[in-house]
Amino acid sequence: MEYDKFPRRDGEQHKKHAQEYANRESKERDEFFTKHSARWFELVRLPYFDPVRMTVIDPMHCFLLGIIKTQWFNAWIQTNILRQKTAKVDRELDQIHKLLSTFEMPSWVARLPDQVGYPAGGSLTSDEWKGLALVFCPIAIPLIWEEWYPKNMKRHEKENESWAKREQARVRRLAAGKAAQNGKDEEPPARPKDVPMHPDDADNFLNLAAALKIILGRSINDADIPRAKELLNKYLLGFLEIHPKHVKPSHHWVTHIFEQLEDYGPVYGFWTFLFERLNKVLKSYSTNNHGDGEIEISFFRAFLRDTELRTMLTNLLARTSESDELPSAEDAILYEAVKSIIATDSDTRGTVASLASEIDDIAQQAGTRFSLSLAASSSLHLDQQKYLLHFYQTAYPHAHIVSATSYSSSSPNFLGSHARFHNYAIVDGRRIVASDSRVYAPNSIIQAEINNKRYVGQVHSIITHWQKGVDVDICLLEVRWFREAIDFECRHWTRYPELEIYFWDFNKFLDSMKDGPSRFIPIGSILSQACRLKVMRHVEDPKINKQVEKPFWVTIGLTRDVQVV
Template identity: 25%
Template structure:
């Protein structure tokens, strides 16, 4: 999909590494854009303040210092009668950030910055952008929806954000007018009345004339979905009296049997026994939804409850994708709305917290700013973890950590060394070179999506496509399709007679009509990196990544059908293709191949999972590793089950 309709409408957006972006304005000036991540701390306890404000709460106000573009916190509620502090330096204010080696140096570097998004959890986002918290009547920063209080006379009572009416979005111009109205209040009573009516106060970000405070104040999927919806619904499941001790025992057994690859985050081993989920990180909740929830809870819940958690798992599956099409976004929107209604029907309207409402806005944010990877909170929390590990005196923590952080940065590497250099090269001169360098390289996750889509949805010459990939003819796809073998490796091995006959049959089918000679020696490899996946085999000490999925064309004009197997080993093989009357040249060609045995299906249905047996099909054991599109794990639902579930891992 494109990089977002908002930036496409207002200015050209060219994404770069991380959360920054280069904006090319109509005037031709290059501007560094970035996201503002904040975390509000309790001044006494130095812990995250997750409490939410109502109309009467007094909250801290972020202020910005123009000379260093840093965030500081006032200790008092901003008064609408006082002059607001300075604003960030931005192009329209004709201000610049300067940096030099020392005070006497005359060489300065001009850096222009633009704030693209405010990405925080809900309490922090409300404090930065000055929308009222989710206990207020208008608790959403993106629409005019008003929550329903369980007890209208008690402002601390539970609120329902069950959304059945059509969402009316807030408008930037309207919010700005309401903020100016708040700023013009002359007494405390009027202030309280205005903010209760509009659900918004004055924010210093409104002094940035380009800043759309509604659209650019983000809903963070990490807090909203992973730490909010998934955690809440899981707690409700395990608190249900219908989830008895026998169900807990089966759940714990399945959890332990899921031997996931080492590069996939694992859950604590004692999790199933204690059902204690309070200490799970956002990444663990994400993995719980992607991998563990569906197979471990199957047949242990009422059908409605299981259907609800499966919908939520499908939502997470879409949110974590590095690339989303318009069809993906439409499906995400449908799943969010369906789950919203389904969840309320099962657990009641007052279990529908603000997270379930604001999540309905995620599809619109993806249309504006791209996939959630571009704006979610993981990178900020990861940096928090890095900084928290730095030594400090526990007295001036922020100052000491920031000083240490600056000491570790090589500022010389990002500044011009030549004092005569007064400007950076224009992006138009750099981007064509960057595009040319990256045209033949594709990100592993995007490669995996493209390959899966090619095998699963293509309906044209599917059988010929398989043959071309097995031959190694991959230039047709327009990108570099590497197969990288990893140790341990055993070179120049003599093959057995049975394996040689299988290899000969494979090549005769591959080069039908040609006279060939198969070299009876191969190089064996235990591991392989292909399609954005790290795969292992029986030759490796760990077989956790040896169960794989591939598509086979049954009919040439239909998409491929998935099969699941276990990789015995990877190998390179040579074949001599002798000439014919049309091409008399004799060639020796090397092939990247894998020896895979394919499990027989128990019933061939994928509802709720594909079910397989321990028996193998005969034939098609030799295949190009480029056709292996995902890793899987096998799980027995019960100890006496005649079949196993296939649980597929995301890339």
Template identity: 65%
Template structure:
């Protein structure tokens, strides 16, 4: 989007969204989840911050704000769903890995146990056995879709039902210990015996597993099912969450998402990556891709014709 139409990238403080003028500083506010398309605000923005020149602007009918599509696959599956799983649960240790010393299984391992017995529908991608661990690798768009809309809506409530009470009990003990340490610190300061370490209080323990997280995730998956995910916890809000508010205009302009999301391109990229390039460069790699691709097409055509006309 940035290279073709001259828009700013995600890191810019202004103009990171291709459809409206919200500044990056307001990304985690309620305003970011509300879509206001007032002509006056748009005119004021373009007077102050115009986009860079690009060749497609020569076309009188081309409207870059409306015709630059936000791909739902990248926005929802590789954006929002990945953020919820990886940034909100894995990186924060909400779903913990097994212990390093004794290898005691915890939440993530419990998910793997469920995954072993879980039968995914044949039209959904099968998740890696070690999903969440480095050995599980990066998930594809199909795998993120299966995780968000099939697997997790069933498994996540079970995980929270089993592990959340233990977490709340541990958090209660941590808070009691923190209160004791804080009282001791304040007493030391009151007696004039405080040290530099006593100048600032230690971090107050917070709940690792929020009691409502499973329920909120079900709300999210239901919203994603209908492409209505507007209300999201602001701790991990990224540009993809805001882009989702503009998907509805695209549905009105271009029809169902199946007509314009980029699953086909992802599939072709995977096919091209499987070809051996022999470290070609300087334009030769494109020719290698083309030859290998055409060879596959010819082979498939030959096999198909042999099945249809075996006598020939």
């Protein structure tokens, strides 16, 4: 499981063995394959083909359906490290389900089944395994270990004390010459089993999650590789120590991922999500029990029907959006309805259409990075005007913009008191929705890097504002920035900045005029969306010199391109 510990196979030698395999009689081939692990295949004819270096180990199957599934199901579920509830007591799995039920995630993040870990939760898709490894478990697993490992150790100590008392009583009875009823010596009581939870298991999992955050990124730099190697190596060796019975060939195969990244680039270019999604799309078509060539016709007819419907809706959408006239209420409703139909027409993630869309997104990043919903013009509240003025005076000091209530003898450039308000914005294909709810705002949590510091906040409004002295209309987000928690013990996560996990005081926000970034930021300043979870922790209250339970927010970022720290 360490890098470069096995002798490397030679591609040319493998091709020679493949040719020898082809030249042998059929009855000799099995023995030859057992000895050299080589068979003939047509690609051997290509002079540039290296069958060793160019054999790709699929990251989706190897990492998501292999390593992650082994860690979760084989190492944690089947061994009862994460236990199901009893008739009266909720245990580790149920605590995970409670956290999952309050987890605020954008709509594009794969949802885990409510009963994940139970048979009723069913099997997970690759998307769900990815979400479990990169979004949910990096927060939940350390919290579970923090709460349940001490409980399990305390229970184990009591069981050991009880066992010791029973054993001492048995020894005394034997010393007194008291035999069991059957005349034989009394058997010693069974010793309590060791606590299945290993104290380092949660930290070791974070090594894997941080490594995958880099390895599975949309882009990767050569400078990122050493950090990813270090994290993955720590995880593999840690897994070997903690769960030696569950080590599988995948744990060695993943060590070759870095050569593949060097040869083929990011995993998005060669993993098999595309083929798996296409299989899912094909399975969704009704074949009417056709066979002997008819099934292809059924597939093609269904494909053409979907294509014609999508083309018709797309053309209708284009005519509506390209019109220079202000749309009527009926047209606005039709516009939103058509957009919804197109968005929910089919699951295209991983299909050719989705792949083409991703390529277009990358090509257009230098131009338009976002789109906006239809807007309604409205006046700005006084607080909004105050924060908007602060933004303009900081970002555009040359415009000399002043409040509408200011008095000046010269010709003042008053702040515009009206703006166009949007329900949502789409940034890099992800929908950000304005929300003022402090309870549930899954599509409204964003993060930004401002003055070399990470901030996370909730988008309260999305506006387009025109101001005299500024060349263009500016699209702005009104963000209430969370206040960093200073009394939250976060030692589990500080070593893994790649995971973008941060802790905040519950329902507490920065004052943008005093200690925080501007309340209004350009929409292009967003780093990514984020997920949010409310957790309860016991902290020391200095006023009463006692531990009290206090709520916190914890967020995890969803950047596509990880910056290695």
